[in-house]
Amino acid sequence: MGLLQRAIEAEGIPTIGITLLKEVTQKVKPPRALYLRYPFGHPMGEAFQVDQQRTILLDALKAVETITEPGTIREPGYRWRRHRFRLRP
Secondary structure (H helix, E strand, O other): OHHHHHHHHHOOOOOOEEEOOHHHHHHHOOOEEEEOEOOOOOOOOOOOOHHHHHHHHHHHHHHHHHOOOOOEEEOOOOEOOOOOOOOOO
8 A cells, every 4th residue: 555655645646544554554654644453344443333434534634634754654542442433513
């Protein structure tokens, strides 16, 4: 994913990857990444949990704007099935 992100960024389009494998992401060094401690197959959270998925998406989009150091991996700290998500106003 990091190679694809770098190619897209070379054309002037900012990117962010959502990763479940921090160690691999650290080696690949994509421009930006959001690391979630979620099981494989659930990079955006639990099925049918719209508030959770929206929160993760908004966090990723915010990270695109705020991460300035290439290779930064942001960890929002959400825990699988332990964090309560609510729709933000």
